[in-house]
Amino acid sequence: MDHLLVAENVSKQFGEFTALNDVSLEIPRGSIFGLLGPNGAGKTTFIRIINQITLPDKGGILLDGHALRPDDIRHIGYLPEERGLYKSMKVGEQALYLAQLKGLSKAEAKERLKYWFERLQIEDWWGKKIQELSKGMAQKVQFVVTVLHRPKLLIFDEPFSGFDPVNANLIKDEILQLRKEGATILFSTHRMESVEEMCDYMALIHRGNKLLDGEVTEIKRRYKSNTYEVGLMAANPEGLRKELEERFRISDTEFKSINDDLKLQIQIGEKSSPNDLLTFLTSRAEVNHFVEVIPSVNDIFIKTVTTNA
Amino acid sequence: MRNLKLIIKREYLARVKNKAFVLMTFLSPLILVGMIVLIAYLVNLNSNEQRVVAINDESEQFVGDFNDSDDVRFIDLSSIDLEAAKTIVKEQEYFGLLYIPKFQNNTVPDIQFFAKEAPAFGFLSQVEKTIGDKLTNQQLLARGIDVNLIEASQTKVEIGIQNFSGEKTSKMSTYVKMIFGGAAGYLLMMFIIIYGNMVMRSVIEEKTNRIIEIIISSVKPIHLMLGKILGTSLAGITQFVIWVILGGVMLSLVSIIAGVDIGEVHGPQQQAMEQISDNELQQLVIDIAKLPMLLLLVSFLVYFIGGYFLYSAIYAAIGAAVDNETDTQQFMLPVILPLMLGIYVGFFAVIENPHGVVSTVFSMVPLTSPIVMLMRIPFGVAWWELALSIGILILTIAGVVWIAAKIYRVGILMYGKKPGYKDLYKWLKY
Secondary structure, three states, rough: OOEEEEEEEEEEEOOEEEEEEEEEEEEEEEEEEEOOOOOOOOOHHHHHHHOOOOHHHHHHHEOOOEEEHHHHHHHEEEEEOOOOOOOOEHHHHHHHHHHHHHHOOHHHHHHHHHHHHHOOOHHHHHOOHHOOOOOHHHHHHHHHHHHHHOOOOOEEEEEOOOOOHHHHHHHHHHHHHHHEEEEEEEEEOOOHHHHHOOOEEEEEEEEEEEEEEEEEHHHHHOOOEEEOOOOOOOOOOHHHHHHHHHEEEEEEEEEEOOOOOOEEEOOOOOOOOOOHHHHEEEEEEOEEEEEEEEOOOHHHHHHHHHHOO | OHHHHHHHHHHHHHHOOHHHHHHHHHHHHHHEEEEEEHHHHHHHHHHHOOOOEEEEEOOOOOHHHOOOOOEEEEOOOOOOOOOHHHHHHHHHOOOOOEOOOOOOOOOOOEEEEOOOOOOHHHHHHHHHHHHHHHHHHHHHHHOOOOHOOOOOOHOOOOOOOOOOOOEOOOOOOOHHHHHHHHHHHHHHHHHHHHHHHHHHHHHHHEEEEOOHHHHHOOHHHHHHHHHHHHHHHHHHHHHHHHHHHHHHHHHHHHHHHHHHHHHOOOOOHHHHHHHHHHHHHHHHHHHHHHHHHHHHHHHHHHHHHHHHHHHHHHHHHHHHOOOOHHHHHHHHHHHHHHHHHHHHHHHHHHHHHHOOOOHHHHHHOOHHHHHHHHHHHOOOHHHHHHHHHHHHHHHHHHHHHHHHHHHHHHHHHHHHOOOOOHHHHHHOOO
16 A cells, blocks of 8 residues: 555653654555544654654654655644744734745745635735634634645644634535545544544554554454344333343443334344344344444544553 | 745844834933933033032131132131031021131141031042141141242153054053953943843743744754844844934934033043043054954954854753743853853953963853953954854854754753753753
8 A cells, every 4th residue: 555654663752751662653645544542642742753843762754655854844734732823923924934934935825825815714814913813713824824835744633622613614624625635634633533534544542552553444343343232122021131131242222212112232243143133133023223333433442542551 | 044034034023023122122212312311411400509618717727728619609607606607507508517626736627517418529528638738738838848849849750651663552552452342342241131032032932822833843943043043133233223323313413402512421531531641642543543443343243243142042042941931030140140250351351461361261261252352352362362262152152052952842842841950951862
């Protein structure tokens, strides 16, 4: 597979503290890659190493097949978690300045800024100072500045914090659009639902160690437990429950339904198929509800982190 | 290089467009000129008032010796007794009463001055001199010595100074050299204290605005540090030039309009100048003309800029190490100390012995060399010494900027922690 970014055995110590321990990752070109981990897991350190803010103690990063070089920062757009802008500078001047630092010419930067400001409907902020804007408004400007130089690799560290739902959605759509235009996106977050929605690939880091990585659907397949959620209408619910308990591992569950059913989660063995379960159930009761339980990223996250604690 | 230019431009504009900066640029000369005018006015006011001093001279020897001046008018109250004189002085609100009791020849009278406020030192010493001179002359006469003879036999000796190639020089030239060096030193110190701080604040700005990570992922920290130092310096120079021009224009305007002769304020210096004979004045002009003007000007520029950059880099390093301005206090003393040391070494060691060990060493140490070397140059310094001193200075600047950049890069990982010297050392090793 074609990988835009490859991390090879990256380790970083801060004194006694191990921020990253032998982490290897591969980020496929054109994908949205979610970097997950609880607070203090080492996500930001990893991102800072990609941005050459910190140097790794061991290991290295390959971008586009070559070891990172100082001017690679032109091919990277980085929206850090700790973000801000010069408070007393005007929005337009500031965006121009930051864009020029990334290597754009002034005219080019101006043209692209105009496009983006119109697109996000923030044209009338051009002459305002940052201190006159709200936090969410400033974040929009930061987003524009991050993507303006059309980098190959976009890195967003907790991009949705500070946005209201409307603007978070807007930014999400923009990110998806950027991917469509060919950018590769690295996403660092501990908000699982955004990973669920957007990411093709993910990696989970905990206490400096990579616990798992791969394609999101593949990981889910790996973590599914052959469990099905069923709703049953039976003449004798208690008897049915007993009978089921003898054959499978069952537990009570809750979901919305209009009937007063017996609601259960049933785990079948690796070898049996859902059809066998369904055949068994239809012979005993009326089946109103039958769904495979797919583990959410959240479940996987909690399960992996707690078993490795 | 392109980024460096961009950073310099932004830093310059950020300083210059700042409202407080603009305000101070135009207000400072106004305040300064206002103060000078006020002082001139007050001094004039003070000297315009003629004070009345009454004399109660029971010995009846001295009354005639006190002559009225612009400042003081004397009234003779010798005809009445002391208590009555005191009452009159109090009632009339005279400035004071000088009481000279009767006294035996060859003794010193017990003279008293009665006044509500303590009299000026100058006034008292003049009274003392008047009486003392008269008594001395009386004593001399009583011992049969002709006062005129003494006066006639007093001789004044002046030593002309020449070097071996026959060029004349004067004692004044040492002062001229000292003044040049001292003025340059003080100017540099002032500039460093005002604008060095500005560099520091501008470095801290990125942290308080939390833009630091965006910036550092776009530019090299060393470019950022250099850009800040250069941009702020240019803003400082802009302000300084405006101050000089505006201050000069306003001073001359005020002196024309208000008719206040500001030159007259400097009383004591003027007297000192008057004491210099015409001959010496001529020699002085020759001495000044003989100073290596081009060398002085070039070395002034080199050391001024170099010294300022060095200290700015130190300020930048301090700014890089802390999160906010209150945390900078503990680092301030080590910055100010070498500056003051430079000035003291300059005024004491260099004037005493421009080529002694102390002067030579301190003109090499980069923290003091901009001040000490500037003061040594008018006395003549070997080329290699000058080159060595400048070389050390430039290397040190580069080193400090590098250290500042290093600290800055590491400092972003340490939000909220107040660093000590130990941490700084550790950061250098990252």
